[in-house]
Amino acid sequence: MRHARDGAAAAMNAASRVLVARGKNEPQELENPDVAWGQRARDGVWVPTKDGQRIHFGIDVPAADTVAQVLRPSLRVFVGIEVDTDIVAQTTSTGIRLLTVIHGPDAPSEFRFSVSLADGLALEAMPSGGYDVVHLRYGATVGRLYNPWACDSMYRPVKADYTLSGSIVTMRVQHEGSFYPVVADPLYSR
Structure with missing residues (x-):
């Protein structure tokens, strides 16, 4: 079993390399006082919508009691949340990323990510494969869960998509035959 510090470093290294390779159009890590992280994976994160409401994303994994290693107020790593899997959780200016690192x-x-809406x-569901958070009374989009992307350590695309069942969004990553680590990116923005 990997030591927690080594696991956090490996996850951060993999996520950083992929984000740098993707370029300048990626949302940058930034402290955001409107985003409130829980201590454990199960506790997840509360994020704002454009209309000032809040929604909750929980990380629904077997090791849901895993405590985050907080590296900065805007960056935390959940090491070993699943077999050969870590999550690098970032706060951005308009939401969050849950970079899933598959080793x-x-x-x-x-x-699986549980979603609680106000x-x-x-x-x-959007044609892109993502999900809009819609205000039912006004029909306005007040947040967006973007279609996930994924790539392997050779920067080759890896197929990733979402399914929705009740309040559970499942990200599927078809990583067989990939060069590891594979990084997948669920991104929410208001």
Whole structure:
């Protein structure tokens, strides 16, 4: 079993290399006082919508009691939240990223995130494969869970998509045959 500090460093290294390779258009890590992280993976994060409401994303994994290693107020790592899997959680100026770092072929191909919406909000599937958070009364989009992207250590695209069942968003990452680590990026923005 990896030491927690080594695991955090490996996850950060993998996520950083991929984000740098993707370029300047990626949302940057930034402290955001409107984002409130819980201590454990199960506690997840509260994020704002454009209309001032808050929604909750929980990380639904077997090791849900894993405590985050807080590296900065805007950056934390959940090491070993699943077999051969870590999550690098970033705060951005408009939301969050849950960079899922898959270290080997024994890692699962599905990752579940519970989503709790305020009254009057709903998730609506978009043609892009993401989900808009829609204010039901006004029909306005007040947040967006972007279609996930994923790539392996050779920067080759890896197929990733979402399914929705009730309040659970499942990210599926087809990482078999990839060069590890594979990084997948669920991104929410208001």
